[in-house]
Amino acid sequence: MCGIVGYVGGYDCKDVLMEGLSKLEYRGYDSAGVALHMGRDITVVKAKGRLAVLKEKLESKNLPVCHCGIGHTRWATHGVPSDVNSHPHSTPRVSIVHNGIIENYGKLKEDLIKKGYEFVSETDTEVLVKLIDSCYTGDPLLALTRALALVRGSYGLAVLFKDFPDIVYAARRESPLIVGFGKGQNFVASDVPALLKYTREYAVLDEGDIAVLTRDKIDFYNEFGTPVEKNHLTADWDMEAAEKGGFPHFMLKEIYEQPEAIQKTVGPRVQNGLPDLRIPQLSDEALAKIGRVHLVACGTAMHAGMVGKTAIEKLARVPAVTEIASEFRYRDPILSPEDLVIIISQSGETSDTKAALELAKQRGCKVLAIVNVVGSSIARAADYVLYTYAGPEIAVASTKAYMVQLSVLYLFAMRLAMAKGKLDEAQARRLTAELLQTGEKINGILENCDQIKFLASKFMNASDLFFMGRGFDYALSLEASLKLKEISYIHSEAYAAGELKHGTISLIEQGTPVIALATQKDIYEKTISNIKETKSRGANTLLFTTQNQPVPDGVADYVVRLPEFEELFMPMLLIVPLQLFAYYVSVLRGCDVDKPRNLAKSVTVE
Ligand code: F6R
Numbered sequence: 001m002c003g004i005v006g007y008v009g010g011y012d013c014k015d016v017l018m019e020g021l022s023k024l025e026y027r028g029y030d031s032a033g034v035a036l037h038m039g040r041d042i043t044v045v046k047a048k049g050r051l052a053v054l055k056e057k058l059e060s061k062n063l064p065v066c067h068c069g070i071g072h073t074r075w076a077t078h079g080v081p082s083d084v085n086s087h088p089h090s091t092p093r094v095s096i097v098h099n100g101i102i103e104n105y106g107k108l109k110e111d112l113i114k115k116g117y118e119f120v121s122e123t124d125t126e127v128l129v130k131l132i133d134s135c136y137t138g139d140p141l142l143a144l145t146r147a148l149a150l151v152r153g154s155y156g157l158a159v160l161f162k163d164f165p166d167i168v169y170a171a172r173r174e175s176p177l178i179v180g181f182g183k184g185q186n187f188v189a190s191d192v193p194a195l196l197k198y199t200r201e202y203a204v205l206d207e208g209d210i211a212v213l214t215r216d217k218i219d220f221y222n223e224f225g226t227p228v229e230k231n232h233l234t235a236d237w238d239m240e241a242a243e244k245g246g247f248p249h250f251m252l253k254e255i256y257e258q259p260e261a262i263q264k265t266v267g268p269r270v271q272n273g274l275p276d277l278r279i280p281q282l283s284d285e286a287l288a289k290i291g292r293v294h295l296v297a298c299g300t301a302m303h304a305g306m307v308g309k310t311a312i313e314k315l316a317r318v319p320a321v322t323e324i325a326s327e328f329r330y331r332d333p334i335l336s337p338e339d340l341v342i343i344i345s346q347s348g349e350t351s352d353t354k355a356a357l358e359l360a361k362q363r364g365c366k367v368l369a370i371v372n373v374v375g376s377s378i379a380r381a382a383d384y385v386l387y388t389y390a391g392p393e394i395a396v397a398s399t400k401a402y403m404v405q406l407s408v409l410y411l412f413a414m415r416l417a418m419a420k421g422k423l424d425e426a427q428a429r430r431l432t433a434e435l436l437q438t439g440e441k442i443n444g445i446l447e448n449c450d451q452i453k454f455l456a457s458k459f460m461n462a463s464d465l466f467f468m469g470r471g472f473d474y475a476l477s478l479e480a481s482l483k484l485k486e487i488s489y490i491h492s493e494a495y496a497a498g499e500l501k502h503g504t505i506s507l508i509e510q511g512t513p514v515i516a517l518a519t520q521k522d523i524y525e526k527t528i529s530n531i532k533e534t535k536s537r538g539a540n541t542l543l544f545t546t547q548n549q550p551v552p553d554g555v556a557d558y559v560v561r562l563p564e565f566e567e568l569f570m571p572m573l574l575i576v577p578l579q580l581f582a583y584y585v586s587v588l589r590g591c592d593v594d595k596p597r598n599l600a601k602s603v604t605v606e
Contacts, residue, residue, distance in 0.1 A: 002087075002099040002600075003027050003073040004177065005194050006158035006168040008215050009185020010067065013037075014058060017071035020187070020194035021051055023242060026250065026394040027191065028600030029073030031086035034058070035095035036069040037165045042095050046086040067215075068166050070158040070188075072097035075600045078105070079122030089126045091133040093162050094143075098125040099190055100154030100175035101605050108150065124153075132159065140169055144210055145225045148173070154351070154604065158188050170211040175604050176349045176377060177205045179218050181232065186213040191602075192235050192373075193242040193392055203230035204375045233375055242392050249593045251395035251487070255579050256446055258403045259439030262572070264389035265404040266411065266435060273429045274418075275411040279384045282368070287419035291338035293320040294365075296328050296356045298603065300398040300482060301344040301405060306475035307571045308342070308409030314568070316417035325352040326606070328359070335363040342412070343369045346393055346401035347602035348376020355606075357381055370408050372401050386412070395594045396601050397487050399579050402479065406572050410435055434566040438573065441563055445576045452577050455542060455558060456584030462513045465492040466534075468500060469517035470527055472571050476517050479575060483582035487596050488589050497530040510538035517578075518545045519562065519570040531555050544574060 003024030007016040017034050032054045033046025043063060047053045051073070072087035078101070079085040087097040102108070105124035108131055113119070117130045131150060136143035140161045148155070154174035161169070170177055170188040180187035180195035180202045187195050188211065195202060205211060208223030209230075220228045247253035269276055293312055295305035302324055309320040323333070325343075329352060335341070341360035345353045348371040357378055360367050369382035372390050379385045388404035414431055417423035423431075459465065465484065467477035474496045481494035495504060497516065508514070514534045518527040524545070532555055535541055543556035547564045562573050586593045 002029065002075050002190070003194065004070070004097050004099055004156055004158050004188065004190040006070040006170060006188035006213065007185070008068040008166055008168050008213050009182060010215070011185065012065045013067050013069040014063065016198070017069055018051065018055060018058075019197060020189060021071050021073055023193040023196070024073055024189070024191055025051060026396065026594060026601055027073065028075050028396060028595060030076055030081035031074045031083070032072060033074075033086045033088050033097070034069055034071040035088040035090065035097070035160055036063065036066045037160055038064065038066055040162065040165060042090065042160055042162050044088050044090055044095060046083060046088065048081050048083050048086060068160070068168060070095065070097050070160055070168060077101055077605055078124045085121045085123050087125055089121065089123065089129045091129055093136060094129055094133050095160045096125065096129045096132065097158050098128055099156040099604060100173075102128055102151055102155065103153035104151065128155070136161070138163070140164060140167070141210065141212065141221060141225055144169060144171055145223060148223065156190055166214060168213040170205065170213065172205040172209060173207055174351070174354070174377075178202045179205065179211050179213060181218065184215050186215065186218050188213060193394070196235065196242055200235040201232055202235060203232055204380075242394060249395065249583070249587075251397055251399060251583055251593050254393055254395055254400045255576065255583065257391070258400045258576065259442050261388075261390040261400045261404050262407050262439045262442075266407050269411050270432055270436065273432055274425065275415045275428065275432055277386065277412065277415055279386070282384060284415075284419035287416050289338060290318060290340045290416065291336065293318055293340050293342060294323055294328075294333070294335070294360070295320060295342045295344060296323045296325050296353065296360070297344035298325050298350050298353055300402045300479060301346060301353070303475055303479040303482065304402050304405035304409060305342070305344050306478065307406055307472060308413065310472055310475065311410055311413040311568065312416060315413045316420050316422050318416060318420060323356070325350070325356040329355045333359075335360060335365050337364045339365050341365045341367045343367055343378055343382060344405055345369070345376075345378050346372045346390075346398055348373040348378040349602050349604050350378075351604050351606050354378055354381065370405055372404070396596055396599045397483055397582070402575065403572060407435065407438070410569065431566065431568065435569060438569055441565055441573055442576050444563060445573060449577070449580050451560060452580045453584050455560070456581055456588055458558070459513050459542070460585045460588040462490055464507070465490055465513045465515065466500075466504075466508075467492060467494040467515045467517065468497040468527075468530060470497050470523045471520050473517035473519055473527070473574070476571055476574050476578065480515070480517070480578035480582070483579055484585060486599060487582055487586040487593055488591055489597075490585065497527045500530060501533060505533065505537065508534045508537040508539050512539050513542070514539040515542045516544070516556075517574060518543060518549070519574055520567055524549060528552060528555060544577065546570070
């Protein structure tokens with residue numbers, strides 16, 4: 001979603017802001033802008049479109065060097081993408097950039113109009129800047145605390161006041177914001193990559209916090225204006241991890257980083273050949289008491305949860321349900337204190353997922369978060385955290401984060417099964433050793449991806465496409481279908497293979513592409529029958545199965561063979577060619593692979 005950068009220091013702040021915003025491009029945006037302190041004036045430059053448009057506009061103005069400013073990439077929520085709706089929004093005294101949504105903006109706007117304010121944009125952010133202006137009597141901190149107390153909704157904010165030329169103000173509620181500490185310079189940003197070129201030392205603002213940044217220090221206050229202290233954190237990501245490193249796209253780079261990410265995530269959690277969650281409160285004794293598991297997430301993370309659910313039920317025989325966070329939060333779910341709620345999120349900032357977490361806590365459940373971003377809101381709000389060590393995931397389409405979510409869910413399922421007495425030590429040892437082998441197997445698949453490129457060229461012109469599978473393969477069908485849709489814009493549907501004939505098979509006609517996933521031996525023949533049903537209606541079929549499975553004649557037009565491996569972990573292998581398939585189709589269709597239209601990396605609004 002939207003990105004924020006703010007800077008005060010010795011460099012030309014135009015350069016720092018543009019550099020920082022370019023590192024946030026991956027979050028998705030449709031317009032961009034900056035506000036620059038020029039002595040006792042604030043100059044605002046903003047434009048619809050990519051950063052290149054803003055850069056050109058900035059250069060054409062020949063502005064002098066300046067040392068304090070704020071910048072923004074906007075992903076439209078209130079009002080279409082346009083120059084006027086883009087941020088910063090300003091009054092003669094104040095300029096702001098804003099991530100999030102002001103829910104009561106309608107009422108606030110009415111009150112401000114009565115006070116004589118006029119509005120030019122359709123945005124809630126213009127309401128916010130005018131609200132801050134209306135509370136300003138010469139003390140910026142007071143203006144912010146007064147104005148923000150009147151606001152309902154979410155905000156990450158960076159603010160300039162005309163009368164305070166070398167100060168950036170920042171504030172957050174329900175929208176992530178960090179500050180970065182430099183020498184003789186300080187930063188504010190919505191995400192770590194924007195800072196990495198300049199500093200790795202940062203602090204996370206908590207709910208309601210306000211930060212005041214000058215060149216030499218950052219002061220922190222709570223929502224009432226009382227000074228507070230912040231812990232300093234160090235980002236363990238480096239610049240290289242946030243660069244393409246020779247790959248044409250971040251998505252491809254991230255697909256290739258999966259074996260390493262698994263090693264980093266699983267390795268430290270294996271002790272003496274057995275899974276060890278390394279969370280004292282989740283000892284075997286505590287795990288044995290869990291009555292039911294709810295896995296709650298959105299999108300790809302929810303698809304990881306579906307694999308986790310199947311693994312938990314297969315191994316531990318504990319009832320598990322996967323829930324879409326945006327449904328869970330509003331459907332008054334039945335939860336009991338013996339239930340464990342597992343919240344899964346790459347960013348740790350997804351609005352619906354965060355709300356689901358809060359609901360689970362209110363209902364007295366313990367919450368385990370599986371999160372990639374250290375110090376994110378979800379990580380901080382959960383009772384326990386299992387971090388996935390995927391490093392920064394820049395491509396909008398999630399790949400390596402999904403992979404490590406799976407690996408952590410398998411570790412959890414195995415340990416739970418041991419605690420419940422459903423998996424003995426010898427079995428657990430064998431499975432753990434297999435899990436540690438997945439990286440090597442994936443490397444083998446990555447080395448032989450020519451067939452996938454060829455198949456991408458065969459299917460790239462499809463307008464509708466079906467994925468199907470059973471059990472784990474159904475969960476993978478959903479993820480494969482989502483990957484293809486989001487980056488190639490081909491319509492596709494994922495079906496439980498046995499369900500197709502209950503309606504959707506009417507859509508199968510001569511040449512309809514059907515991609516079937518069949519990696520589980522006990523249900524293999526069932527899926528083969530379902531493929532036959534589509535084949536006999538003219539489908540063009542592509543089957544993903546394992547090396548030694550017999551494929552009857554006349555079932556599949558194309559077959560992709562994966563190495564024989566422990567079936568439980570086949571999802572981790574199978575997803576790789578499916579990610580590559582989506583990637584190559586997207587490249588062949590000339591799509592913007594890393595920044596697909598309308599999408600944002602971290603969905604911080606409902
Ligand atoms: C798809 C994708 C999204 C995210 C979803 C949740 O490739 O990335 O579906 O999985 O928006 O995001 P997180 O995991 O950050 O909560």
